[in-house]
Amino acid sequence: MLIQARNLSVRIGKVPILNGIDLHAERGEILTVIGPNGSGKSTLLRTLIGALKPSGGQIIRSPGLSIGYVPQRLHVDETLPMTVKRFLQLPHRVSSAAMQAAMDNAGVPGLLGQQLISLSGGQLQRVLLARALLDKPGLLLLDEPTQGLDRRGTAEFYRHIDTTRKALNCAVIMVSHDLQVVMRQSERVICLNGHICCEGKPEVVSNSAEYRNLFGFEDDEDTLAVYSHRGHNQAPDALQEAV
Numbered sequence: 041m042l043i044q045a046r047n048l049s050v051r052i053g054k055v056p057i058l059n060g061i062d063l064h065a066e067r068g069e070i071l072t073v074i075g076p077n078g079s080g081k082s083t084l085l086r087t088l089i090g091a092l093k094p095s096g097g098q099i100i101r102s103p104g105l106s107i108g109y110v111p112q113r114l115h116v117d118e119t120l121p122m123t124v125k126r127f128l129q130l131p132h133r134v135s136s137a138a139m140q141a142a143m144d145n146a147g148v149p150g151l152l153g154q155q156l157i158s159l160s161g162g163q164l165q166r167v168l169l170a171r172a173l174l175d176k177p178g179l180l181l182l183d184e185p186t187q188g189l190d191r192r193g194t195a196e197f198y199r200h201i202d203t204t205r206k207a208l209n210c211a212v213i214m215v216s217h218d219l220q221v222v223m224r225q226s227e228r229v230i231c232l233n234g235h236i237c238c239e240g241k242p243e244v245v246s247n248s249a250e251y252r253n254l255f256g257f258e259d260d261e262d263t264l265a266v267y268s269h270r271g272h273n274q275a276p277d278a279l280q281e282a283v
């Protein structure tokens with residue numbers, strides 16, 4: 041077991057955000073966390089990396105575990121010049137060869153000299169991923185990594201995650217907004233709303249009453265029909281083919 045949360049609870053100020061969370065990730069598996077806005081997904085990842093202190097329960101990490109983290113968003117200060125090369129060397133120096141290899145792998149080989157603020161959303165996501173992979177992590181945490189990417193970009197990104205997972209034999213815990221774009225390789229899905237509402241294989245979660253209630257499928261069926269016509273447990277065609 042690479043990481044395990046036992047009866048984890050987290051408060052921000054006095055507000056309870058997460059309660060009674062039990063989860064674990066094994067080497068080589070992909071675990072997807074889904075949940076509506078404000079359900080605590082980012083809070084969970086930030087607690088797993090140690091940026092937030094649990095108010096109860098515990099997190100057990102395997103000794104020496106290195107964690108790569110791609111945050112949901114990165115605020116780049118427009119007044120602060122920062123090249124991709126410098127950004128990749130925060131917080132510690134990395135060899136030029138390692139940086140170039142990480143950028144090649146992430147599919148953005150020519151961007152090292154560019155300013156961070158000049159990157160497109162998709163390029164920035166790939167640079168964030170390259171940085172997270174520099175230390176060859178045993179556990180990769182991705183917070184809605186494909187937001188802002190188009191369908192092809194999403195498929196390519198997921199393909200890259202899968203190749204990386206196999207190459208490093210790392211575990212991946214990934215936050216996603218909805219099940220329609222969950223990777224096919226995802227072995228387990230956890231549906232979060234402050235607590236774990238349900239979990240299991242993607243098709244099990246997508247058919248569960250808790251999941252459907254939480255995402256309001258009954259109320260929104262008419263509005264969302266155009267997006268959901270393939271069924272809630274299936275990725276769009278491009279993703280099906282690509283990932």
Ligand SMILES: Nc1ncnc2c1ncn2[C@@H]1O[C@H](COP(=O)(O)OP(=O)(O)OP(=O)(O)O)[C@@H](O)[C@H]1O
Pocket residue numbers: 052057075076077078079080081082083084112
């Ligand atoms: N720094 C903070 N100060 C106060 N409240 C916070 C802070 N960070 C998160 N919260 C609250 O914690 C709850 C969970 O937030 P979190 O960002 O973890 O949700 P999320 O599921 O990732 O949401 P989204 O899908 O919108 O990204 C929200 O109600 C949010 O307002």
